[in-house]
Amino acid sequence: MLFKKxxxxxxxxxxxxxxxxxxxxxxxxxxxxxxxxxxxDGITNGENAAGKAVVLGATKNTDSFRxxxxxxxxxxxPETAADTAGLTDAQMLTGILAATPTAAAxxxxxxxxxxxxxxxxxxxxVENGDSFDLxxxxxxxxxxxITLTAAAGITIVGNAxxxxxxxxxxxxxxxxxxxxxxxxxxxx
Numbered sequence: 001m002l003f004k005k006x007x008x009x010x011x012x013x014x015x016x017x018x019x020x021x022x023x024x025x026x027x028x029x030x031x032x033x034x035x036x037x038x039x040x041d042g043i044t045n046g047e048n049a050a051g052k053a054v055v056l057g058a059t060k061n062t063d064s065f066r067x068x069x070x071x072x073x074x075x076x077x078p079e080t081a082a083d084t085a086g087l088t089d090a091q092m093l094t095g096i097l098a099a100t101p102t103a104a105a106x107x108x109x110x111x112x113x114x115x116x117x118x119x120x121x122x123x124x125x126v127e128n129g130d131s132f133d134l135x136x137x138x139x140x141x142x143x144x145x146i147t148l149t150a151a152a153g154i155t156i157v158g159n160a161x162x163x164x165x166x167x168x169x170x171x172x173x174x175x176x177x178x179x180x181x182x183x184x185x186x187x188x
Contacts, residue, residue, distance in 0.1 A: 079091040081107060085108070097137065101146055102140065105140075109151050112154055112181045112182050114151075129176065134174065135169055138164050138169065145161050171188035
């Protein structure tokens, strides 16, 4: 998971207790040693225990975690688009694009350089393998198909056409493969 600078995580326990953690507070934990952690919560570096914090090892990465219950993530209002256009940063990064073309349309994505700059400006520190999704919902009339068009630094894999016919949406997963380079996989 990637969190924006200033993001807040709210966790609700099985008995309804809500805990809030500001992501900025986590930077203070970078300098805490294993002995200090043991004093705080009886945790050994690299281990976790029920009802206690998960403490990552020196790499600060974890391969997986299990979460039960529902995961809610903030979702801004969908962006909109009509006929042939170059998509904006907001249209790509909001995650949902409600499109109302009046004829067949081509939507050109941002370049890899523009996309990476937009992600950094939004507070994301992207690494190779990180990804985000863009779902285009085609609300046009008969024959008003949308073709997603690649720009420099972007490769589209799979069907780039979002038809009006059911299903009238397409989801593309943009995965960073190198600096300023993304592959957009049609996943839905």
